[in-house]
Amino acid sequence: MNKDTEIDMKEVELNELDPEKQPMTGDGQAAGGEKNGSVKLKVPEDEVTFTGLSKEELMKVAGTPGWVRTRWVLLVLFWLGWLGMLAGAIVIIVQAPRCKPIPEMNWWNEGPLYQISDLVAFANGMAGVEAKLDDMNQLKVKGLVLGPLHTVQADMQNTLDLQAIDPVQGNEKELITLLEKAHKKGISVVLDLTPNYLGGAAWFSTGDTGDVIEKVMAAAQHWLGLGVDGIKISDFTVASNSPEWSKLQAVVQGNRTEGTKKRALMGVVEEISPAEVSQLVNTSGVDLILSDLLSSKNGGVERIKAMDTLHSQQRSLGWGLGATKWDQLSNIAKTPSLIRLYQLLLFTMPGTPVFTYGDEIGLRAATGEKSPQMVWDIEKEPAEEEVVYLAAEAERKERVALRKWFKSLSDLRGKERSLLHGDYYPLYSSNSSLSFLRLWDQSERYITAVNWGGEPETLTLSLAPTEGVELPKTAKVKLSAGINSTADATVDSTVSLDKITLGPGQAILLQFPYTG
Known part of the structure; x- marks a missing residue:
């Protein structure tokens, strides 16, 4: 048997073994003599495939007049489109309103200052203050403005030691630890070095001012060398009139170079006019002046005049209510609604708000108590089995609400340029109310309106003609506190600016957008 015959026989055997190759119906064949299940495909003998144009063919076509014209048209359209986009970008840039340059801001302008005059009453001493950062x-x-902490007996100059911390308040090692932790959190620390803080006159007697300033200078060098960020002194008018004042100024403000953190020289003044405060800012070189103008001037007209006089110097102004005497705000603002009102006023006025510890919860000293004990854990609700006194629980809840209000104001001021360093415009004032506008460039605008009187009052807002500044017809209520007026002013509601009626002790903060 030859080789071809063997191959044919193997194919027959495989076909018989593979069921898939067996006919699907009987033994017969399909029509046309083809086996059932088989498909015949006709493959064209001459298959044509496209291989594109050769280089010579492309060059021949590209040189034709039609393609030359098409290429030139596309090239011209490309460059015209590009030039059009460039011209459009230039027009947008030229016509866009210029951003107003941001003024120089120091750390004492960026948020509220918090005075802790008695560290023991606040948190059981220096270590406790660190724990509450x-x-x-x-x-x-x-x-933070700490102290005074140094040792001295009232009106006894010979016992003055400005470089020794009263051991009841803490010690130097604890202060250094506090400074390190505070700086990590972005909080600066100022020491109050008012010499005779326990006595009648801050500088003992007029004849001793020069000698006492020499001691303050030495103490300032010591504490600044340990990392303190500034010093504060009371009765600033007396100190700044001393021949030694420039030396103290050089100690605190000297060696200021670009990129280094500035150390603050802070002074406190009382019972002087806005014009005198302005003059001190201009002539003394002090970084921040805290005055009692807000507490000594009880009428809205007087307060507006003070802001009118001083607003251009806002980065050198500190505002407080009772803060010049280390007193809590609640000593003047006797009700929760008035506490909220003055918190709103301080956070929106042109300048730095200065508070005394406990102002955020309405802390008040008991009769005869100079330094009230700070209250902590106010958010801790009583347990179910605990006996609850209704008055105490109501007071706790009110403190929680006051702290929340304080935090919302502080957070808003830090975010909004109009409140942080914006321009100021008076809108209205009366014996018991006032209103003013704060704005900056293209940022949101804010209107403060407060009524600390005992009766409702209607405020008619009026803006003096000012280029580029005008009031809209309506504004949105951003914050509201106190008894609502007959014209309801709830948060997010829209009020007309023609007339705003405020209830007794009511304060509102209105917001409206910039329109170019």
Whole structure:
């Protein structure tokens, strides 16, 4: 048997073994003599495939007049489109309103300052203050003003030691630890070096001012060398008139170079006019002046005049209510609605708000008590089995609400340029109410309106003709506190600016957008 025959026989055997190759119906064949299940495909003998144009063919076509014209048209359209986009971008840039340059801001301008005159009453001493830094950081506090902490007996100059901390308040090692932790949280620390803080006159007697300033200078060098960010002194008028004042100024403000953190020289003045405060800012070189103008001037007209006089110097102004005497705000603002009102006023006025510890919860000293004990854990609700006194629980809830209000104001001021360093325009004032506008460039605008009187009052807002500044017809209520007026002013509602009626002790903050 030859080789071809063997191959044919193997194919027959495989076909018989593979069921898929067996006919699907009987033994018969399909029509046309083809086996059932088989498909015949006709493959064209001459298959044509497209291989594109050769280089010679492309060059021949590209040189024709039609393609030359098409290429030129496309090239011209490309460059015209590109030039059009460039011209459009230039027009947008030229016509866009210029951004107003941001003024120089120092750390004491960026948020509220928080005074702790008695560290023991606040948190059981220096170590306790360090433990409470997180609480103060939540309030967006930018600076702590501690003390006075030095040792001295009232009106006894020979016992003055400005470089020794009263051991009841803490010690130097604890202060250094406090400074390190505060700086990590972005909080600066100022020491109050008012010499005779326990006596009648801050500088003992007029004849001793020069000698006492020499001691303050030495103490300032010592504490600044340990990392303190500034010093504060009371009765600033007396100190700044001393021949030694320029030396103290050089100690605190000297060696200021670009990129280094500035150390603050802070002074406190009382019972002087807005014009005199302005003059001190211009002539003394002080970084921040805290005055009692807000507490000594009880009428809205007087307060507006003070702001009118001083607003251009706002980065050198500190505002407080009772803060010049280390007193709590609640000593003047006797009700929760008035506490909210003055918190709103301080956070929106042109300048740095200065608070005394406990102002955020309406803390008040008991009769005869100079330094009230700070209250902590106010958010801790009583347990179910615990006996609850209704008055105490109501007071706790009110403190929680006041702290929340304080935090919202502090947070808003830190975010909004109009409130942080914006321009100021008076809108209205009366014996018991006032209103003013704060704005900056293209940022949101804000209107403060407050009525600390005992009766409802209607405020008719009026803006003096000012280029580029005008009031809209309506504004949205951003914050509201106190007894609502007959014209309801709830948060997010829209009010007409023609007339705003405020209830007794009511304060509102209105917001409206910039329109170019």
